[in-house]
Amino acid sequence: GAGVSQSPSNKVTEKGKDVELRCDPISGHTALYWYRQSLGQGLEFLIYFQGNSAPDKSGLPSDRFSAERTGGSVSTLTIQRTQQEDSAVYLCASSPRTGGATNEKLFFGSGTQLSVL
């Protein structure tokens, strides 16, 4: 697609329920990232995919959070047993990541606003 697409754009859920957030990166981009922005905070790194593998999961806040990527394309971020502190905007980004150049920029989707009641 033309840009990074995320769905849903908004998700309201009850505490304790599981949620799945989807990201469709720019076609051909091998690198995919999940960030989240809590109220009044900066963008917090969650996980990095290169192809289908995730060499860096260090930002996932707890074992309730998991993510996968299939076919080197679509990624799903799953939050199990949601808590109120999970409420945030979850942003997905992708980049070409050819050669690992440090001057590469990330292209972000519009995010999923998650509200846990």
Place this chain on the structure above:
Amino acid sequence: DQQVKQNSPSLSVQEGRISILNCDYTNSMFDYFLWYKKYPAEGPTFLISISSIKDKNEDGRFTVFLNKSAKHLSLHIVPSQPGDSAVYFCAARPKSGSNYKLTFGKGTLLTVNP
């Protein structure tokens, strides 16, 4: 431990004047710096960047200055326009190791008044 700090949560300027947004970093391994702009309900979009081998990069109305010794960078917008009103994020990336990872500041909300 905030490695990228934007100490001004907000800034208000008059249309036509200069906007100066500041950013400080603590990690000496950071090698590449980017500014992103974010409108409400949209994702951040890339604005301008600078490598640590430079001290200035200019693109139209936007100029980024880097002072490596002070670990400080700033974004200048001249002249400021109402459409520039947005949240601006400073981000940094190391040269090696986790050089895929951008570390972001908390952002500065810029309001340009007509």
